[in-house]
Amino acid sequence: MATEELNAIEIEIARNRLSSIAEEVGSALIRTAYSPNIKDRRDCSAGLYAPDGTLISQAEHIPLHLGLMPTMIANAIAEYGAENIREGDVLMTNNPYIGGSHLPDVCVISPLFYDGELIALVATMAHHVDVGGIAPGSMATHATEIFQEGIRIPTMRLFAAGQIQSEVLALLMMNIRTAEKTRGDLIAQVSANRLGLRRIHELVDDWGVDGFHRACDSLLSYSERRTRAAITKLPDGTGTFTDYLEHNGLYAAEIPITATVTVAGDQVTVDLSETADQVDGAVNCSYAVARSCAAYVLKVLADPTLPSNAGLTRPIEVITRPGSLVHAEFPAPVAHGNTQTSQRVVDTIFGAFNEFTEHLVPAASSGSMSIVTIGGIDPKNGTYYSYVETYGGGQGANPDGPGASATHTHMSxxxxxxxxxIEREYPLRVERYEIVRNSGGSGLYRGGEGLRRSLTLTRGKATVVAGTSRVATRPWGLNGGGDGGPARVEARTNGEVRELESMGSLQVGVDGTVTIQTAGGGGYGEPEAGR
Structure with missing residues (x-):
């Protein structure tokens, strides 16, 4: 492999050409997907990887997906064996214990062979609206083991030498409620990957195999240099901060997440080993999620323009403790490690940085992806449906300005x-969808405001799962800024309105309504008169 690096102009050309391929793959997946969760919400990600899973380039999609996919893909390839991969194969897995997130996030990996040599991988990750388990939408809060959350897919072939493995697909679909949607979304991932393979093949036709490797190596080295240079501009120091989850999925509980961050020269260490043990409910997450959060925070604070590839993470050491909340081990349930725990890990790492920096860290955002799933059998056609959506909230204000309102933040x-x-695809009616006024924290710069949405079932009966956070606590303000307003979950059934815990599930019939209100962001700085 060539070792001479590209010059600055060549690196920029390579960076843009590779990132454009990743973006095109993601766009193709969105355009061809079946479920609204992918084609409308865009809950998917795409990237290009070296044969060992090293990240080369990725599209600007979901920070959580993008940060953990390199770990998952590297482990998947090692588990399957690169020597066993053939041209035309397509691998898939959703195993959280090798670095995945939760079971609905299925990773599809397509190898690129050029003149018989495996030189790259194209991969997409998409959140499927159902993969089985005890609740429609496969996001049960009350699961106590991974087997209750859906079907777990080991690293295996969906296509072998270009031929779909019909029996494998049939086995999967037999265990999934929304088989038509899930099958369509899986094949959309395969098709998007194929487009990426064609584009990389065209690129290698231009550059040659050695030129391709040279470009990838140069791009990663460039990203590492820039990242280390950005870290050196941060003050050296150590900070420790603890924040808490308020619910474990089964019952209210104060679960500490502790981060100790050390900046020394051009290296950052994030130690999460003092975090609580993994819990009985579904808020545990894989160690790859923790790594993803650390990389995200560093990019936000050091330089948001840093190229997102393996060079970005080389100066970051993330320490976790196996068997803890942020390094879950089999058979811990993990469905809400994404939606809840990752957001609190981000808050905690930000808090640790704030201990030894000034006017750098933003106030806390809404603190949850605030997921709602509603599913059942539609009596209109006798088929299963599954509505899945995460809701935005208030963004924390920062030293330079106010937070945005009703927006997805951090790892989402x-x-x-x-x-x-929603009303076309599901037996649901949207009663209200609005910004929660005055829910952002006060300050020199105000926190963003949360949102409120009410959904009513129009026919049949359904299972509702709602999971948010900051109901019992509030997103913290910084430097004299006020805390953000709390979240709320309400249900109206048979004319009775009751307030629910931050995470839980319920059964609703016709005209049953669920309302979720997300938290506002924290404010920043002491308020001035009239602000």
Whole structure:
């Protein structure tokens, strides 16, 4: 492999050409997907990888997906054996214990062979609206083991030498409620990957195999240099901060997440080993999620323009303790490690940085992806449906300005599902969808405001799972800024309105309504008169 690095102009050309391929793969997946969760909400991600899983380039999609996919893909390839991969194969897995997130997030990996040599991988990750388990949508809060959350897919072939493995697909679909949607979304991932393979093949036709490797190596080295240079501009120091989850999925509980952050020269260490043990409920997460959070925070604070590839993470050491909340081990349930715990890990790492920096860290955002799933059998056609959506909230204010309102923050980066799509696709009616006024924390710069959405079932009966956070606590303000307003979950059944815990599930019938209100962001700085 060539070792001479590209010059600055060549690196920029390579960076843009590779990132454009990743973006095109993601766009193709969105355009061809079946479920609103992917085609409207865009709950998916795409990237290009070296044969060993090293990240080369990725699209600007979901920070959580993008940060953990390199770990998952590297482990998947090692588990399957690179020597066993053939041209035309397509691998898939959703195993959280090798670095995945939760079971609905299925990773599809396509190898690129050029003149018989495996030189790259194209991969997409997408959140599927159902993968089985004890609740429609496969996001049960009350699961106590992974087997209750859905079907777990080991690293295996969906396609072998270009031929779909019909029996494998049939086995999967037999265990999934929304088989038509899930099958369509899986094949959309395969098709998007194929487009990426064609584009990389065209690129290698231009550059040659050695030129391709040289470009990838140069790009990673460039990213590492820039990252280390950005870290040196941060003050050296150590800070420790603890924040808490308020619910473990089964019952209210104060669960500490502790981060100790050390900046020394051009290296950052994030130690999460003092975090609580893994819990009985579904808020545990894989160690790859923790790594993803650390990389995200560093990029936000050091330089948001840093290229997102393996060079970005080389100066970061993340320490976790196996068997802890942020390094879950089999058979711990993990469905809400994404939606809840990752957001609190981000808050905690930000808090640790704030201990030894000034006017750098933003106030806390809403603190949850605030997920709602509603599913059952539609009596209109006798088929299963599964509505899945995460809701935005208030963004924390920062030293330079106020937080945005009703937006996805930190590890989430999806869009919303339009009200018209919800009412077309599901037996649901959107009663209200609005910004919660005055829910942002006060300050020199105010925190962003949360949102409120009410959904009513129009026919049949359904299982509702709602999971948010900051109901019992509030997103913290900084430097004299006020805390953000709390979240709320309410249900109206048979004319009776009751307030629910931050995480839970319930059964609703016709005209049953669920309302979720997300938290506002914390404010920043002492308020001035009239602000």
């Amino acid at each position: 980066n999806t869009k919303n599902t339009p009200c018209e799509v």
